[in-house]
Amino acid sequence: MIIVLKKDEQAETIRNITDVLANNGFTHSVLPGAKYILIPVLGDFTTEDLGRFRSFKGVHKILKISAPYYLVTKEFREKTVVDLGDGVRIGDGFCTIAGPCSVESEESIREIASLLSKSGVRMLRGGTFKLRSSPYSFQGMGVEGLRLLNSAAREHNMKCISEISDIRNIDSFMEYVDVIQVGARNMQNYALLKELSTTKKPILLKRSPSATAEEFLLSAEYLLSGGNENVILCERGIKSFDSAFRNDINIASVPHYKHISHLPVILDPSHGIGVPTYIPAVAESAVVLGADGVMVEVHTDPSSALSDGFQALIPEKFLAMQKRISQLVDFVHNQMDS
Amino acid sequence: MIIVLKKDEQAETIRNITDVLANNGFTHSVLPGAKYILIPVLGDFTTEDLGRFRSFKGVHKILKISAPYYLVTKEFREKTVVDLGDGVRIGDGFCTIAGPCSVESEESIREIASLLSKSGVRMLRGGTFKLRSSPYSFQGMGVEGLRLLNSAAREHNMKCISEISDIRNIDSFMEYVDVIQVGARNMQNYALLKELSTTKKPILLKRSPSATAEEFLLSAEYLLSGGNENVILCERGIKSFDSAFRNDINIASVPHYKHISHLPVILDPSHGIGVPTYIPAVAESAVVLGADGVMVEVHTDPSSALSDGFQALIPEKFLAMQKRISQLVDFVHNQMDS
């Protein structure tokens, strides 16, 4: 951290600041410049520390040198693979997570699981406790949905994932799913993050549409800091002024997370884009961008879906995409110059 | 809702759609145009309905006519006053809510309550369970903080407000505070909203920095739809690409909410702007913009604050602002032409 003061601050002001630093055991120095006086201070600082110093009399600005996270970075660990058992390993190869937006009935979830399994998909997704911006929308099948999702996955030797919406349902999720999804709207629900951080359960953390990349990684740091190392990052875009798409997935965000962090990164084009036409090309590009997988919505009959049907792929489109992804993974991982 | 199809869609496609509409009891008509065929459909539609129809084969786009909320609008009710007792009424006159970012000790909260009370403030704020983006930041005093806040408020015949961060703490908040604040990060924590909607406790709902005005009003609709009519809207800005300010409060947002909704609207310049220099002018402008009040952070010694000290006003600045606000309220409400 560097504290910046205007050149013309009085000696007393500077002494006040350096006294506080000294009293709190911070190593620092004072550098007079042409227009500003710089006080570099050594140590790891929380955003709260930065805020406190910013309010000192005479302080012009505070410059932050390092990001306030550590456990998520490659300095802490080179690579994380989240091992779900039975050969399903997130972070080791390219993983397609697929399924309907919501579990709607036993019959439909079994049908889609069967279809996906045949195309090589090992991870089944399905919403059970839906978070809807309108109180008048379909709210999900709840625990019964979790049970049906689990059962459909097990039938085909698949693993399953569903989104938690209420901290009081953790036990049910621990029982029925292999990965708990923390959705975009709960990315900063710290009570939930803390509770999950004390388990060993794999967590797929989605970026909030209003979170900077740094805030997203800080939420992952919450999970790691409590002792849970099985964290998967999931990018699904942020809000932008252009309404051409549902959200705005930055084309460089996957390379950015992979550059900074050891955690696996999944791209979610379904929620990030919201227009099925573009989903296959974007999912395929994820291979080249270095993602560890994609999560897509598939529905056998999107027009009858009880939620978000408009963004689901029909099986025919999904299967074609899945085939192209396999070809690309093989080419990019095994045949291209690196 | 209007379903738009391209002119060259086949008769069968159109019949498929109109059949579904008819089978589901929707009144509709079919209007052939030069380049498009329009199918206006009567009724109230959820976003989910819109999504489902969007995925029909042949549909070019869906046009939404009315916003998917109702209870928050002036069509439902003309005006809401949230009455906290002892003459503290939000939505009837201009209300200043003030206090430190966090309750830090019994002594400090009593000191600030005394000071604020003397300047006419009737609502004391203070964080107790803090939501921090870094897991390494100060996390608040918890229930003890609630008790101290309540006690300091009662000593001066004030009402108090604090932010809830965990649905499992509702009982403590019901006991100690007069208004429960649902913060920006929990604006779409629907489990929490639903639970609070079944109480009669006044709720101050803050806008998430990634929420559109429509999404913000939909979260208020959640609270109203469960039966809780004591809802207060609080604007604190959205994220923008300009880092000159902490967030971006749209200058027209207060007039916009007051135009659409019967609910009281509070402006929070402390979190919305984050630069104390600009807070007084912005808080004063809230009077002219038609807000029902402001919520500001005040700290007797910002540089020692355990959180967000940089954005708190010192008492001297606060008292000057409070005096100017009183003068403006009197002038705008009583002396100006309307």
Next chain:
Amino acid sequence: MIIVLKKDEQAETIRNITDVLANNGFTHSVLPGAKYILIPVLGDFTTEDLGRFRSFKGVHKILKISAPYYLVTKEFREKTVVDLGDGVRIGDGFCTIAGPCSVESEESIREIASLLSKSGVRMLRGGTFKLRSSPYSFQGMGVEGLRLLNSAAREHNMKCISEISDIRNIDSFMEYVDVIQVGARNMQNYALLKELSTTKKPILLKRSPSATAEEFLLSAEYLLSGGNENVILCERGIKSFDSAFRNDINIASVPHYKHISHLPVILDPSHGIGVPTYIPAVAESAVVLGADGVMVEVHTDPSSALSDGFQALIPEKFLAMQKRISQLVDFVHNQMDS
């Protein structure tokens, strides 16, 4: 500027950098820290300098201390008043600039000038060379429009302003208008800015919807750096993800410009908001926020306007607003505590 290197960079890397600094005459020092090495460098740096140093081998990041503008700041000058003659002074009191979006005919511009003049307005606005995002929209009356605008203004002892869209038309604007408006789309048309900077003609510079506050002030710096001191800043909002409004005017932007700069600041709620309902309250709040005036569109018959009629005020609404503004100006400037 502070150059930040990782702690483990080799001595040779550091020497390379300090050699370049020394060879270019930059005073600097080297500060080893716990995780980083800091090299503070004295001097005024352009963004280009920052970019160049950022690409040095071993550089982790570059921290900027001061904004790259100077002539626009209060350090350079305390206050600028743009004097248009005949008692019309922008930056001294509160100024309302009003008129139609476009000059449409001699009759209509004379009618509106007469009406505005009677309510005390001294500055007439009117588009002549329109910049439209669609090539199929009305493109303006051109030089004939300038002549009519000038003539209507002179008839009522008013000054006039119109927006320039083509650098090749500068001579006509010099002849016919008192203030040349550089619109949002040309805020970074540097060829135009440079040409205008060599004149003494008053320039009203509008903020681009994609410009940060810093970029906006840098464009003003372009005008000042060429020798033209008669610059007026005009805020009209930026793009945001919320489509409730045409643009997003940050409530703190006027106080921010006034805090940093000596230049007069005008608020344009018509283009910034785009919804006539909210324009009066926002224009009135500009008085409290410290603006030097507002610019609003007024049209005697918005529904027949050839451009942007939807955002124009009808005369009745404008006159009521103008009366309230006068009352507020008198109260805020003369009667309130400061």
Next chain:
Amino acid sequence: MIIVLKKDEQAETIRNITDVLANNGFTHSVLPGAKYILIPVLGDFTTEDLGRFRSFKGVHKILKISAPYYLVTKEFREKTVVDLGDGVRIGDGFCTIAGPCSVESEESIREIASLLSKSGVRMLRGGTFKLRSSPYSFQGMGVEGLRLLNSAAREHNMKCISEISDIRNIDSFMEYVDVIQVGARNMQNYALLKELSTTKKPILLKRSPSATAEEFLLSAEYLLSGGNENVILCERGIKSFDSAFRNDINIASVPHYKHISHLPVILDPSHGIGVPTYIPAVAESAVVLGADGVMVEVHTDPSSALSDGFQALIPEKFLAMQKRISQLVDFVHNQMDS
């Protein structure tokens, strides 16, 4: 266009509107609904028409059915290839445009041209009249730069491109470059667009960081509407609240333009991302996303570059990327299932 009125509007209000429609020759109908009255109107409407109708008394909102462009769409033409001669065809295969940010000297531009040519690059880029946000930054070599760029390109049988910043320099650009670049800051400089639209010169139009996809396509429509069919779209991102990157390139924007338009689409990761580390992966993903090429900055010594050196690739990184791109192009275009 559909005009929406509230159900309770009086018959007279409706008649006023339908009279105007009838008098102007618009075919329309009137559809009473439960809460609203809909008036669908046939025809192509400019944004200006929409604005005018929005200001009619009684109008609740105007719904737009079709985007206000036509010539850029696939309905007008299936595919455009911009043929530059000598076998350089943009829109037919994948094209890499490369070169320094600025032409800095005869020696350096010849050196880089030679290096690029050997790796198969056929298009040389280089800035000559720079547009810099600071008036104190390097402004480019001007016409002499154009001449050097042209000469270096011709020496290696390459084509060249440079950005125009002043409408008065069109003749020089016509003489020296094969493609005129209209940069992001001039995307809505309509005087310039109109002038260029009357030539046959190929134009590469960059998206403004504040333009929606629709506004970007409308600017291309300007060029086409004047008769110039040789237009190339170039995506380089928009502004967002996340400062992790220079700009925000939506991962779906290339598929979106290709879906709507017949024009070739080039991705510019250098300006769009600004961090060299991520440029190769992003440029390679452009192949999978369906782009017609990429434009990247390359500099033999980024740390001595006179502008934007920080975002340029060094030759070694560029050559590795170019090789991987070639492999991907061959695989994706020739070997994958489509």
